[in-house]
Amino acid sequence: MIDAVQAVWLAAIQGLTEFLPISSSAHLILMPRLFDWPDQGIAFDVAVHLGTLLAIVGYLRKDLFAIIGGWFSQWGMAGSTSQSKLGWLLIIATIPAIVAGLLISKLAGTTLRDPRVIAVATVVFALLLWWVDHRSKRLRTIDDLTANDAILIGLFQVLALVPGTSRSGITMTAGLMLGLSREAAARFSFLMAVPIIGAAGCLKGVDLLREPELWQPGMFILGVAVAFVTAWVVVALFIRFVERVGMLPFVLYRLALGVALLLLFW
Numbered sequence: 082m083i084d085a086v087q088a089v090w091l092a093a094i095q096g097l098t099e100f101l102p103i104s105s106s107a108h109l110i111l112m113p114r115l116f117d118w119p120d121q122g123i124a125f126d127v128a129v130h131l132g133t134l135l136a137i138v139g140y141l142r143k144d145l146f147a148i149i150g151g152w153f154s155q156w157g158m159a160g161s162t163s164q165s166k167l168g169w170l171l172i173i174a175t176i177p178a179i180v181a182g183l184l185i186s187k188l189a190g191t192t193l194r195d196p197r198v199i200a201v202a203t204v205v206f207a208l209l210l211w212w213v214d215h216r217s218k219r220l221r222t223i224d225d226l227t228a229n230d231a232i233l234i235g236l237f238q239v240l241a242l243v244p245g246t247s248r249s250g251i252t253m254t255a256g257l258m259l260g261l262s263r264e265a266a267a268r269f270s271f272l273m274a275v276p277i278i279g280a281a282g283c284l285k286g287v288d289l290l291r292e293p294e295l296w297q298p299g300m301f302i303l304g305v306a307v308a309f310v311t312a313w314v315v316v317a318l319f320i321r322f323v324e325r326v327g328m329l330p331f332v333l334y335r336l337a338l339g340v341a342l343l344l345l346f347w
Contacts (some may be wrong), residue, residue, distance in 0.1 A: 083121050083300060092304040093119055095129035096311025099278075100137070100271060100319060101248030102210060102331045107199045109254045110244055114196065120252070123285055128301040130282040132308025137274050140316045144272065163224055167272075170226055174235035175276045181239040182281070193243050199341035202245030207335035210231075214328040217257040223265045230259050238273065245339075248277065250331070263323045271316060322336070 083091070094112060098105035113120055138145060147275075148171070151164025237255035241248035249270050258267030 083119055087118050087299045088303045089307055092129050092307035093311050094191050096308040099133045099312055099316055100249050100316050102247050102253055103335055104247035106244040110194050124297055124301055125304050127282055127285045128304030129308040130278055132305040134278045134314040136309045136312035137271055170231040171272055173228055173231040177235040178238040178277055180279055196342055196346035199245035200339045202243050204269055204333050206246050206337035207332045209252055210328050211332040213254050213257045218260050219262045221260040223269050257272060267320055267323050274327055
């Protein structure tokens with residue numbers, strides 16, 4: 082069981098790192114190890130996932146309502162629209178990660194949580210992000226995406242099952258590789274987060290139902306609240322400034338983190 086101070090720190094880390102290309106799973110795995118904290122448990126994992134999910138849904142609510150409305154209206158008189166197409170692209174992009182998650186969830190939750198694996202993934206995918214960001218033409222918008230593009234981004238998202246990869250980082254890498262602008266790559270990545278975080282939260286919620294003794298109502302509410310606030314701020318700032326700032330600051334942070342982990346755990 083964790084206390085309130087640890088809950089605030091862990092929820093803040095989740096909210097700060099979930100949507101930045103620096104890997105939230107790596108930070109949540111490493112924080113308890115580095116500070117000798119008890120494992121936060123399934124209930125708290127559900128709480129912080131719920132907090133970040135509510136934040137991204139709240140921030141992108143207009144986009145999401147338009148996409149959902151367009152997707153359902155395509156079956157009526159309205160027909161296919163750019164919003165219904167985007168809905169299909171998000172569905173296509175989400176399927177590979179859900180299938181892979183169901184197949185290798187045990188591996189991802191045991192062997193792949195090794196700090197050395199996290200360190201290598203942190204460095205390797207940081208360098209890939211830097212190279213793609215440096216070489217990408219960044220001329221395409223979300224409206225230019227095709228079904229093949231969505232499949233590729235979805236396959237890249239599967240790599241995020243390896244802690245240290247970063248779901249947002251690897252999907253932005255794929256988007257930039259396909260020529261999307263930084264803002265478009267980030268926005269599509271954030272839209273993809275809604276179904277995948279929701280699915281992950283549901284799976285953890287099922288595990289929680291099997292172990293109800295792990296339930297801590299106070300820590301759960303605290304985790305949701307802190308993760309929600311920090312994630313909302315991060316998303317708002319990142320989308321607003323990513324075109325200007327670029328990916329280099331996050332690449333440098335990942336390289337420093339990866340090297341530090343190699344020195345600590347190798």
